[in-house]
Amino acid sequence: MFTGIITGVGRIAALDDLGSSSNHGKRLHIQAPPGYLDDVGLGDSIALNGACMTVTAIDASRTRFNVDISAESLARTGGLADVGRRINLEKALRASDRLGGHIVSGHVDGIGHVTRFERVGESWLLCILAPLELARFFAYKGSVAVNGVSLTVNRVEDLDDGCEFSINLIPHTVEHTTLGDLQAGSTVNLEIDTVARYVERMLGAGQPPKDTP
Numbered sequence: 620m621f622t623g624i625i626t627g628v629g630r631i632a633a634l635d636d637l638g639s640s641s642n643h644g645k646r647l648h649i650q651a652p653p654g655y656l657d658d659v660g661l662g663d664s665i666a667l668n669g670a671c672m673t674v675t676a677i678d679a680s681r682t683r684f685n686v687d688i689s690a691e692s693l694a695r696t697g698g699l700a701d702v703g704r705r706i707n708l709e710k711a712l713r714a715s716d717r718l719g720g721h722i723v724s725g726h727v728d729g730i731g732h733v734t735r736f737e738r739v740g741e742s743w744l745l746c747i748l749a750p751l752e753l754a755r756f757f758a759y760k761g762s763v764a765v766n767g768v769s770l771t772v773n774r775v776e777d778l779d780d781g782c783e784f785s786i787n788l789i790p791h792t793v794e795h796t797t798l799g800d801l802q803a804g805s806t807v808n809l810e811i812d813t814v815a816r817y818v819e820r821m822l823g824a825g826q827p828p829k830d831t832p
Contacts (some may be wrong), residue, residue, distance in 0.1 A: 623720035623769020669767030671725025720769025754782035
């Protein structure tokens, strides 16, 4: 469990194939910020751009760690197979931690596409097109995790090919996450609000399947 408050920015330093076919995943070697791994052990969970992964190895200098990502996870996320890419890091939530963002599971629901990213006053306007199947989960002043960052939706517009939502980013968020690296056309990992997920399920409970006459 996470909060969407990024605790460090890392970098994909190297990538190894876990097999010879497309059914095999990858092993990521992540360069972490100085001191970031001091309280991390094998088996701990760290979210990479919003995707929860398990630490499988830590180097002797405690500056790099490894995670193994399945082919399924790679197919459903973006930006986790590019050597040199900067990525947002968040350690798993402790019971005693402050819940500064919102409840984030680390399970990516879909990939969005940046349609606009520009400075407006002292802040930045970020517009993202979410896939059509996720459109119903976005609401004005609702929460969303973008590449693992907990953010508030400021505008929602339903379109034929999906849902475009807008976010205002303060300078602190741009400076302390990888969101400042985005540009129009960039792909981002999206996780919908957990509350919206359960509300949708409860409202649909007992309803006949959509293909039932």
